[in-house]
Amino acid sequence: MAGTEHLTVRREGATLILTLNRPEAKNALSLPMLVGLHDGWMEADADDTVRSIVLTGAGGTFCAGMDLKALAGKGMEGERYRERLRADPDLHWKAMLRHHRPRKPVIAAVEGHCVAGGTEILQGTDIRVAAAGATFGLFEVARGLFPIGGSTVRLPRQIPRAHALEMLLTGRPYSAAEAARIGLVGHVVPDGTALTKALEIADRINACGPLAVEAVKASVYETVEMTETDGLAAELKRGWPVFDTADAKEGARAFAEKRPPVYRRE
Incomplete structure (x- = not known):
């Protein structure tokens, strides 16, 4: 360390x-x-x-x-x-x-x-x-x-x-x-x-999905000085890939199964 x-x-x-x-x-x-x-x-x-x-x-x-x-x-x-x-x-x-x-x-x-x-x-x-x-x-x-x-x-x-x-x-x-x-x-x-x-x-x-957390933080900072139109476009570019991750599927599955999600940064 x-x-x-x-x-x-x-x-x-x-x-x-x-x-x-x-x-x-x-x-x-x-x-x-x-x-x-x-x-x-x-x-x-x-x-x-x-x-x-x-x-x-x-x-x-x-x-x-x-x-x-x-x-x-x-x-x-x-x-x-x-x-x-x-x-x-x-x-x-x-x-x-x-x-x-x-x-x-x-x-x-x-x-x-x-x-x-x-x-x-x-x-x-x-x-x-x-x-x-x-x-x-x-x-x-x-x-x-x-x-x-x-x-x-x-x-x-x-x-x-x-x-x-x-x-x-x-x-x-x-x-x-x-x-x-x-x-x-x-x-x-x-x-x-x-x-x-x-x-x-x-x-x-x-406890949240790490890929989602990092993407959300990055989106907030990279769009703060953009126009709303440019910011929304950048948000889609940053956010859509998160939905394709195994973590996103795990989050939905864990919710349906009423258990804590196990995220693997995948």
Whole structure:
């Protein structure tokens, strides 16, 4: 399994759980964390037994963004990973889901701080669960910086533009309740239970036909900027082949026989 000193990876059934693991720094992004994230996404894509991914953070925090000490030139932990960056200068953007979209659904389980780069990574996930005490926000402008992880492009496409601009231009924190009200997260649960809820959602996804799930996710993202006419045509191109799979036949047969389906990605 992939993993580094700042990113742990474990399996729970068909779900791959990636945990940002630098709690002493509120899981601020480090080079070992970025390499671990990159490798985790790639592992999930390559392994057909993985049907969903959960991204969470250790120590009651999701991610407090980039390590500002490193940004100020004071060095970044994990120098031995520098060769990975030299080999793939895009690695950090893939890690943050700016330049990579996993084909499996990604569910975020957020406790505590999910700010700056944390909120930017969040926008690359598909389903989002927040603990009641979680905090969100894009603080970059307050520090004279730019949220270059994709937020000026993605956020106005994911929540109403007025809310997106307020978040981007004020650099203020948002509570979990407010994040849910504007549509940034889908669930708010008691503190300490975000991962449990995320795994419940993952289990529901894992019980579905994996070929269908992946085709649905791909269709949603590839058609989002198309006209309705073009999008509907693309949906047919993506969706019709699913009906010809053995999994589709198994789903109908299992329904008729009143039993759980057994999907084989065929």
